[in-house]
Amino acid sequence: MKDTFTHQGMRKKLVETLKTKGITDRNVLQAIGKIPRHLFMDSGFVDHAYVDKAFPIAAEQTISQPYTVARQTELLEVKKGDKILEIGTGSGYQAAVLLEMNALLYTIERQNELFKKTRLFLPKLGYKPKRMIFGDGYIGLEDEAPFNGIIVTAGAPFVPQPLLAQLKIGGKLVIPVGENVQVMTVFHRKSETEFEKKEYGEFKFVPLLEDKN
Secondary structure, three states, rough: OOOOHHHHHHHHHHHHHHHOOOOOOOOHHHHHOOHHHHHHHHHHHHHHOOOOOOOOOOOOOOEEEEEEEEEHHHHHHHOOOEEEEEEEOOOOHHHHHHHHHHEEEEEEEEHHHHHHHHHHHHHHHOOOOOOOEEEOOOHOHHHOOOOEEEEEEEEEEEOOHHHHOOOOEEEEEEEEOOOOEEEEEEEEEOOOOEEEEEEEEEEEOOOOOOOOO
């Protein structure tokens, strides 16, 4: 698990690329500049680790494009100590970004193969979520709610109501909504019953899978 000067230089270039694409949150850029993304990828794709593209990982899933990770995290407006729920642990890269930003992270993965792999891998890099759960992201994590923020890392055909219900007042849900192409959508909880909705352009995600276990 080497992180060489070459890798570090490539990360600096990636951070500059993200700045040119409009990412301004310094904490997000700092986290992406620090995390060895190449270690989260299958060895065949390591040369592409710091290109701003998504790449395949296990179980027919992908590691998201760095810009997408940066944009979603920026929209979440994470502050130190925020309690965050991530739906779709995947490779663990987005989780690492949130943990690097000192979030208290709870993360759910529905693919057992990925869950087992990532649960062992993240602590090896020094990243320890508060809880990592194998289960159905559509129902969230009621026993740990409410959350300052919830981030969904797969395309959802609709907005799961339990996720909205598990937000603190003032909290945000960042979710890509749509079937083939998704619109990045942010729900900001204003009160028990009121949510402000904003949309931030089109993205392409693998689908959010319902629990079939």
